[in-house]
Amino acid sequence: MDHSSRPSLLVVDDDEGFVEAATALAQLRNFESCGAHSLDAARIATQRRRFDLILVDLCLPDGSGFDLVEEIGESRGPVAVVTGNASIATAARAVRLPVSDYLVKPLERSRFDALLEQAQSVWSAQYSAGDEVSGCGDFVGDSPAMRAVYRQIRRVAPTHANVLLVGESGTGKELAARAIHDLSGRSGPFVAVNCGAVAPELLASHLFGHERGSFTGAVRQHRGYFEQAQGGTILLDEITEMPPALQAHLLRVLETRSVIRVGGDSEHALDVRVVAATNRRAEEAMAAGQLREDLFFRLGEFVLQLPPLRLRGGDVALIGEAMLQQFNQRYGADKRYAPDAWSGVVDYAWPGNVRELRNAVHRAFILSDGNLVRLAPLRNAASAGxxxxxxxxxxxxxxxxxxxxxxxxxxxxxxxxxxxxxxxxxxxxxxxxxxxxxxxxxxxxx
Missing domain, CATH: 1.10.10.60 (Homeodomain-like)
Known part of the structure; x- marks a missing residue:
C-alpha cells in the first residue's frame, strides 16, 4: 500500500545538511520523510513506494536529477527539482519534463512550505476520495493528456504558487487559469488581461493604475487590474508581448506583493494570485529577449503545459459534440452529426487547436442541409498539394x-x-x- 496515515516526502541530495534540514521541516508538518544521497539510492526508494512529493537536486554524484525525472515521470510522485546553479538550459529542460516546480538554492522557507502544503492538500483529497480525476472547470475531454492536466490543476490550485501556462494558441490556457482560480478557494474576482491587446504605452496604467493628473487625459484616479483582482486571481495572457521595461516593473510587484500607481509614490499591498500564459517556448522567448529570465523564474514557480488537440485523441469528438449543442442552443436548432460526419478529418492535426475545431463545427453547422451536420474534409499541410x-x-x-x-x-x-x-x-x-x-x-x- 503506497499511502500511509500521513503524506510522504523523499529528498534526493548529496548535501547531507540540506537533506537533514528539509526532512526535519517536513516532519514538523506531519510528513513521513526520508533522504537519498545519490541517484541509485533514489531509484531504490522510488521502486519501493510512491511518494507524495519528491525533491531532487540536479547535481548528484552519479548523474543528474533530470535522469530520475525521466525514468519515473509522475508515476512515483510529483517531482520538484532544486539547483544551486540555475540557468536557462536547466529551466528549459524542466519545462519539457513532468516537473511540478523548479527551485533555486538557498531554498526559501516560504517556497518549501508552499510545496508541502500543496502535497498535503493533494494527499488529503486522494486519501479520502481516491486518485481518480475526471473533468476540471469548463474543460471537455477525458484523454490521458488532459487527465494529467486536471491532476496538476487540482494540485496547484490550493497553493499560493505563481503559475505559468504554456501551450499553443487555442489549447485552453484561459480555461486552465479559471479552473485554478475556481479551485483555489480565493474569494476575490478572476481578472484576465491580454498583454498583447493593449498599446504598450497604456499597459502600465491598465495593470498598475494611475493617479489623477499623472499624464495627459488622466482626469481621475484609476485602480489597475492588479488592484481590481485583490483577493482573487489575475491572468497575464501573452506575457511575452509585455515590453521588457514593464516586465522589470512586474517583477518588482511580484517580489514586493505591492503596487505603485503610475504618477504615485505610495505602495498598495496586494493579495493576488498571479497566473501568466504564453504560446511561445519559454527558452526561445528568453533567448529572443521577449521574456526576462528572472521574471520567468518568478512566474514559473509552477509550469503547466497544455497539450495540443492533436495529442488528445478521442477528445476531438467530445469537444465537437459539446460545440454542436452550444450552436443548437444559440440558434434554436436541433441538429446532430451525421454517421460519417468526422470521416474527412480523422487524421487532421488541428494546428489551430480547439479554436480551429470550433470554427470548423460552426461552418459545418451553418452549411448543413436539414439536421445532419458533416465537417468539410481538411488536409494537413504536408499533404495539401x-x-x-x-x-x-x-x-x-x-x-x-x-x-x-x-x-x-x-x-x-x-x-x-x-x-x-x-x-x-x-x-x-x-x-x-x-x-x-x-x-x-x-x-x-x-
Missing amino acids: ADVAGCLVFPVGSRLDRMQREMLLRTLQHYAGDKARAAEALGISVKTIYNHLARYGDDADA
Missing part, C-alpha cells in the same frame, strides 16, 4: 477585404497561432492582428 509551398490562390475580382482576411487567418494557421511570428511575416504589428480578429468575430478566432 499546392498548399505545401504556403500558397494562396485568389480569382481575379476577389474582394480585397476577403483576401486580406484569408491571408491573415492562413498565416496564423501556418505559425500555429503564434501572433508575433505571423505579424513579423505579414509586416504588421501584433496589435493590428488583434484588431482584425476582433472585427472578424467568432468565426475567425485564431
Whole structure:
C-alpha cells in the first residue's frame, strides 16, 4: 500500500545538511520523510513506494536529477527539482519534463512550505476520495493528456504558487487559469488581461493604475487590474508581448506583493494570485529577449503545459459534440452529426487547436442541409498539394477585404497561432492582428 496515515516526502541530495534540514521541516508538518544521497539510492526508494512529493537536486554524484525525472515521470510522485546553479538550459529542460516546480538554492522557507502544503492538500483529497480525476472547470475531454492536466490543476490550485501556462494558441490556457482560480478557494474576482491587446504605452496604467493628473487625459484616479483582482486571481495572457521595461516593473510587484500607481509614490499591498500564459517556448522567448529570465523564474514557480488537440485523441469528438449543442442552443436548432460526419478529418492535426475545431463545427453547422451536420474534409499541410509551398490562390475580382482576411487567418494557421511570428511575416504589428480578429468575430478566432 503506497499511502500511509500521513503524506510522504523523499529528498534526493548529496548535501547531507540540506537533506537533514528539509526532512526535519517536513516532519514538523506531519510528513513521513526520508533522504537519498545519490541517484541509485533514489531509484531504490522510488521502486519501493510512491511518494507524495519528491525533491531532487540536479547535481548528484552519479548523474543528474533530470535522469530520475525521466525514468519515473509522475508515476512515483510529483517531482520538484532544486539547483544551486540555475540557468536557462536547466529551466528549459524542466519545462519539457513532468516537473511540478523548479527551485533555486538557498531554498526559501516560504517556497518549501508552499510545496508541502500543496502535497498535503493533494494527499488529503486522494486519501479520502481516491486518485481518480475526471473533468476540471469548463474543460471537455477525458484523454490521458488532459487527465494529467486536471491532476496538476487540482494540485496547484490550493497553493499560493505563481503559475505559468504554456501551450499553443487555442489549447485552453484561459480555461486552465479559471479552473485554478475556481479551485483555489480565493474569494476575490478572476481578472484576465491580454498583454498583447493593449498599446504598450497604456499597459502600465491598465495593470498598475494611475493617479489623477499623472499624464495627459488622466482626469481621475484609476485602480489597475492588479488592484481590481485583490483577493482573487489575475491572468497575464501573452506575457511575452509585455515590453521588457514593464516586465522589470512586474517583477518588482511580484517580489514586493505591492503596487505603485503610475504618477504615485505610495505602495498598495496586494493579495493576488498571479497566473501568466504564453504560446511561445519559454527558452526561445528568453533567448529572443521577449521574456526576462528572472521574471520567468518568478512566474514559473509552477509550469503547466497544455497539450495540443492533436495529442488528445478521442477528445476531438467530445469537444465537437459539446460545440454542436452550444450552436443548437444559440440558434434554436436541433441538429446532430451525421454517421460519417468526422470521416474527412480523422487524421487532421488541428494546428489551430480547439479554436480551429470550433470554427470548423460552426461552418459545418451553418452549411448543413436539414439536421445532419458533416465537417468539410481538411488536409494537413504536408499533404495539401499546392498548399505545401504556403500558397494562396485568389480569382481575379476577389474582394480585397476577403483576401486580406484569408491571408491573415492562413498565416496564423501556418505559425500555429503564434501572433508575433505571423505579424513579423505579414509586416504588421501584433496589435493590428488583434484588431482584425476582433472585427472578424467568432468565426475567425485564431
